[in-house]
Amino acid sequence: MLLLVFSLMIMVFGLTTGEFVIAGILPDVARDLSVSIPAAGLLVSAYAAGMIVGGPVITTLTARLPRRPLIAGLIVTSIAGNAASALAPTYPILLAARFVAGLVVATFFAVAIATAVSTALPGKQGSTVARLTLGMNLGIIAGTPLGTFIGHNLGWRATFAAIAVFSAAALVLVLRSVPGEPAPEIGSLLGELRVFTRRDVALAIALTAVGNLGVVTVFSFLAPLAIDVSGFSDGTLPVLLLVYGTGAVAGNFLGGRLADKALMPSLAGLLAVLAGVLAVGWAVGGHQVSAAVLWFVLGVLAFAIIPGMQTRVLTTAQAAPTLAVAVNASGFQLAAAFAGWLGGRLIDGPGPRSIYLVAAVLTVAGLLIALYSLRRDRLRSARPGVGAGRTVS
Known part of the structure; x- marks a missing residue:
């Protein structure tokens, strides 16, 4: 189990670096391709968008494939x-390439999370997800600053080339640890899709999309927030990413433990604190010391909510967990896609601090x-003869 989770975590590290490193090299890409920061x-x-489209579509089309060749195909893509x-060579081609790079990520996350959780002890789903998503933390604390450093010194193209090379090396380890088992038995496509008619599943996916939207918007525009609002130089961006990533590691394990103990109460509490911290950021973002502390706390809270959100989807969609987790990843990326547009509009309008x-x-x-x-959970658990873990439509 440990080797399996470790190898999947390493690949998650590579995928996460590929996703988030753009925050550190955004000005470099804009200058080189002669486009604006919002563009x-x-x-x-x-x-x-690639993750949004690929999550449900690719997961559905590949549901009956054996996991080893499926994972290999996803990583190669x-x-x-x-x-x-x-x-x-041009901005439109780069847009298309980023779409392709994201196309298979949601399915990989879904297969990886479902595989890891299937080996977990009862009541330890949240902490197991946290172990796997440690790769996301490391992608921010190590991969993204390193990719930003490479981009600033060797050019942003070298950053994406390094990610491709690392992913190829990680593929070897993944293939050695993933067992060569036959494809999992699943029901009909209609039966799989029916899980999304359950209100608890729909709410869980909506919670991921909406609950992450604010902090993802802030992170996506870290560079203009740090430079234009807080007064940091370009060279300090890797340091700020390291600060954020350090908080993310702590938040990941905190969130996993809280999810195991009190799933929805802990999620509600963490979101309340996150909203308050973001509001504080608007007030103190212009002071460098305060901003540095803020980025650490945001890292803690942004990743403390992830294990609980993933676990909520798994527990409400037991009939089709892999597909549900893939769609949930697409829900997260809906937030990221809207964040890229929203942040640009705010920068062009009231200014970056308003983010x-x-x-x-x-x-x-x-x-x-x-x-x-x-509230739905508590009302359901109070009904005679209805267990707390049971979901209703």
């Missing part, structure tokens, strides 16, 4: 997308979904 921000949206990003305040309001919307879901 370059749409590269975040393109990657997210990601490698091709990152290699094409490194070689893209913090708008993000706080959006997080409150996610909090309301969490509170409504918690």
Whole structure:
């Protein structure tokens, strides 16, 4: 189990670096391709759009494939997308390459999470997801700063080339650890899709999309927030990413433990605190020391909510967990795609500092979904003869 989870975590590290590194090299890409910062921000949206489309579509089309060749095909596609990003001669081609790179990520995450959770002890799903998503933390704390450093010194194309090479090496380890088992038995396509008619499943996916929207918008525009609002130089961006990533590691394990103990109450509490911290960011973002502390706390909270959100989907969609997790990943990327557009509009309008305040309001919307879901759980558990873990449509 440990080797399996470790190998999947390493690949998640590579995929996460490929997704988030654009935050550190956004100005470099914009300058080199002669586009504006808001236009370059749409590269975040393109990657997210690939995940949004690929999550449900590719997961459904490949549901009956054995896991080893499926995982290999997904990783090879990601490698091709990152290699094409490194070689893209124009902005439109780079947009297309980022779309391809993101196309298979949601399915990979879904298969990886479902595989890891299937080996977990009862009541330890949240902490197991946290172990796997440690790769996401490391992608931010190590991969993204390193990719930013490479981009600033060797050019942004070298960043995507390095990600492709790393993913190719990680593929070897993944294939050695994933057992060569036959394809999992699943029901009909209609039966798989029927799980999304359950209100708890729909609420869980909406919680992921809305609850992450604010903090993803802030992170996607880290560079202009740090430079234009807080007064940091370009060279300090890798340090700020390291600060954020350090908080993310702590938040990941905190969120896993809280999810195991009190899933929905902890999610609601974390979202409430996150909304408050984002509002504070609007007030203190112009002071460098305060901003540095803020980025650490945002890293903690942004990743503390992830294990609980993934576990919520798994527990409400037991009839089709892999497909549901893939769609949930697409829900997260809906937030990322909208974040790329929203942040650009705010920069062009009231200015980058307003991103913090708008993000706080959006997080409150996610909090309301969490509170409504918690209320449904408590009403259901109070009914005679209905167990707390059972879901209703």
